[in-house]
Amino acid sequence: MGAMLINEWMKVSRRSPVLWVVAFGPLLMVVLGAANFWRYQEVFLQDGADAWSKMMLQITLFYAVFFYPVLPGVLAALVCRYEHLGGGWKQLLALPVRRRHLFEAKLAMVALLLALTQGLFYLFSFIAGEVLQLPEAVPWRKFFEGALYGWLSALPLAALQLALSVRWKSFALPLAMNVMLSLPALIVVQSRFAPVYPWAQPALAMLRPLMGEPLAVSQFLTVVLGGFFVFVAVGLFDFCRRDVV
Numbered sequence: 696m697g698a699m700l701i702n703e704w705m706k707v708s709r710r711s712p713v714l715w716v717v718a719f720g721p722l723l724m725v726v727l728g729a730a731n732f733w734r735y736q737e738v739f740l741q742d743g744a745d746a747w748s749k750m751m752l753q754i755t756l757f758y759a760v761f762f763y764p765v766l767p768g769v770l771a772a773l774v775c776r777y778e779h780l781g782g783g784w785k786q787l788l789a790l791p792v793r794r795r796h797l798f799e800a801k802l803a804m805v806a807l808l809l810a811l812t813q814g815l816f817y818l819f820s821f822i823a824g825e826v827l828q829l830p831e832a833v834p835w836r837k838f839f840e841g842a843l844y845g846w847l848s849a850l851p852l853a854a855l856q857l858a859l860s861v862r863w864k865s866f867a868l869p870l871a872m873n874v875m876l877s878l879p880a881l882i883v884v885q886s887r888f889a890p891v892y893p894w895a896q897p898a899l900a901m902l903r904p905l906m907g908e909p910l911a912v913s914q915f916l917t918v919v920l921g922g923f924f925v926f927v928a929v930g931l932f933d934f935c936r937r938d939v940v
Contacts, residue, residue, distance in 0.1 A: 858930030
């Protein structure tokens with residue numbers, strides 16, 4: 696498993712634009728959100744509002760609604776792209792490897808890349824706050840909670856998108872489906888259906904603490920982990936039973 700994970704890392708770091716997406720995606724979202732906060736800071740900071748929370752709210756709106764829910768589909772498609780080219784799946788499965796281990800290694804790689812993206816997002820957010828010279832103390836706890844819960848919320852999407860990317864040779868098809876299902880997230884996140892809609896869960900997990908609304912952690916973890924294990928089971932079953940990949 697460890698060797699397969701290293702092999703996956705070598706493929707994504709040398710043969711695809713994955714690392715560029717992971718690095719420049721959150722950077723762009725932070726720049727857009729910070730610029731919006733800086734432009735309208737007189738409005739956002741009325742009545743002595745906390746500058747860090749208001750800036751993070753603007754940044755996270757761009758990131759958690761428009762970028763992060765789409766990212767698992769992009770990463771899953773890129774992780775599987777090499778195998779779909781030139782009969783790569785048949786060559787790989789001709790080796791003495793178990794399909795289950797291969798699926799798990801690819802899923803672990805997508806999860807690691809999502810975690811790396813989260814880390815870079817909050818690093819860039821911290822830098823943005825320092826550049827803007829925000830007066831209050833850095834809300835490290837909100838940073839940690841947003842990074843952790845945001846990452847966990849993306850795991851069901853990672854499992855679902857990997858299952859689709861393994862099955863479909865088209866790079867655009869699973870990605871287009873993911874984008875279309877991500878678009879309603881801005882509306883769904885404000886409704887009672889948000890906890891069970893996978894594409895709204897990242898925004899729910901990362902925005903509520905910044906808005907002063909407590910996250911129902913037990914319910915959140917139950918839904919997220921339940922969805923993750925269901926999608927993993929379905930993806931593994933489909934991948935392992937197919938005769939020709």
